[in-house]
Amino acid sequence: MATHRVKTMMELAKVSGISRPTLSKYFNDPDSVRVSMRQKIQTAVEKYDYRPNIFAINQNRKLTKTIGIVVPYSSDPFFAEMVRMIERRCIDAGFWPIVFSAHGQQELENYALATLQSLRPAGALIAPLGRGSDFESVERFTKDVPTIVFDSNVAVGQGFVGSNNRQSIGLIVNYLCRTGEPPCFFEMAPVNPNANKRRDAYVRTMEELGHEPMVVQVNRSGWGFEEIGLTEGNRLIAERSLPSETILCSNDRLAVGLIAAAYQNGIQVGFKEGCSLRIAGHDDHPWSQFTCPPLTTVAQDYHAIAEHSVELLFDIINAKAPAKERTEVLFEGTLVMRESA
Amino acid sequence: MATHRVKTMMELAKVSGISRPTLSKYFNDPDSVRVSMRQKIQTAVEKYDYRPNIFAINQNRKLTKTIGIVVPYSSDPFFAEMVRMIERRCIDAGFWPIVFSAHGQQELENYALATLQSLRPAGALIAPLGRGSDFESVERFTKDVPTIVFDSNVAVGQGFVGSNNRQSIGLIVNYLCRTGEPPCFFEMAPVNPNANKRRDAYVRTMEELGHEPMVVQVNRSGWGFEEIGLTEGNRLIAERSLPSETILCSNDRLAVGLIAAAYQNGIQVGFKEGCSLRIAGHDDHPWSQFTCPPLTTVAQDYHAIAEHSVELLFDIINAKAPAKERTEVLFEGTLVMRESA
DNA sequence: TTTCAAATTTTACAGGCGTAAAATTTCTAC
């Protein structure tokens, strides 16, 4: 069966006795040819190990089968997980996902968008850097490519899918207040809209419950959240400047660092007798169950967000008309009670 | 300056009064045209916001500027970090990196390789799944594309760059033996050559030091290392079947899970007075410094591995001749002493 | 067997750029 390999569709047409347009039709949509023909083609394709030239294909198609995925930081477990789910859905739907990470840098986000744009993708799913984004560039991109924004609600694209921070923060603040001392809120300089929404949600919930909001903002930025949690946690502990013995972190990665700081200072973390600090997070990152103690947090609905983002994008692509209205979909968080708070 | 956008090189030639072949030459290598011409072109390109069509370009070039990067699991912090460094180097060298993750699945690794191959990349840097790889597929890929293998030494491609496990494991085993009870070795069913090499290195070093090797292998596989460390750690502790109070884990992620297990069983981990278990890892993952207690481990030289892999690949690409001999380069690990052992 | 719609083949052109060869212009050195 190891016949010489065939490199063009024309050659395949010759050796298989099938016309080239029919082959072309088949590769565009295997179901568009008769069953008998389909099988004949499949046999020939395998026999001659033929694969269409991606570049030639996309040169003439108005719409490629490429779906761009752009995330701000690919090693962040939240995004890593999102990417995995999104990729899977795209492949299953016959699309060709291609992933870019901005690695936390505006320059690289712009590069990714420019590169992606020149690939003329059918659509894109992007989680912008947020505050670090070059808004003009992102907007220009979305003017050209059907785009769904997820996680960080930058006001561009045909839609947004994310978490309902108001609800999820409300949930955990309520829990923390009911089970002990009302929490203070630990955050760094906000890097994206989520961070702001979470702080605001914290403040509002505390006020609703009749407590004084206590926001501890440290003047740090970047994507090394754990390191910030550790360093600043050490400082706050040394200065004894934490306004509460219950600390709600703006996200799990910050909490991971803070827990490390507590440990290194000999402070027992947890909700049980003998513990002097309660620490909670937000997101339910994959590693949050492995902290010591395991982290109490609010889970974002990863699956729903990924699923819905992709569905929304496919709808827009298939509609072939830019949605007249930017849709926003928010999923609710669920409380995950572990040992830390 | 917001003139109407120009979409083809021909149009750009018309509006700028520069011939198309010269433009083509410029885009292939800006240095191949005179300075005055270069500036004229750059001005026109910006004015008309022109970007060459990637598909049309690559259709005719024998060699594209694409560099494929394939990793077994993009959310593993080791690979996430490697990808970041490799991407950066490629971009700086004027190449176009494109990343694929196998997400731990053979099927997806094959898909990634096939997709990549049809992009006709100038070269590829791949970290195979290892045992989970479809060797035939990987080998077929490397026959077609100049490839450097990193991390997991599967015997394909033009070269390999990785860590000297013999040395690094020797280092930490020595350290552990000098500072306390000789370690047992905790591993799961090996997923790649590294795992085997590390165990063998452990056994040999122990023998050299006159100690009885104690390998604890748990019959689990997959990429959820922390979970395995936690679950199996809990079991081993409950059964009291750990052969030593010093445990060297085959990698940091396993150690993270094991530390969590110890914590949850009320066991103090560390090298200090009052601790009853010492736990060490291998790799120095980004989050190993945030465990409780911080993890003692051996650092792989991420930077050197990334750097050298890329250099090697560029050498091969530029030589335009397949290396007659497969080169193997190993970098040494360095001991990172923290609190856990 | 006839009939007609559906599938396939034939023919032909388009897409945007690489690239080769010959003709022309521009620059550098004398």
Next chain:
DNA sequence: GTAGAAATTTTACGCCTGTAAAATTTGAAA
């Protein structure tokens, strides 16, 4: 100012597939 080299332009063809339109064949129902 001029020769000679280097850069640029002109001209023309090729890459591999998409796709449209007309001609032909195929298949299944009547």
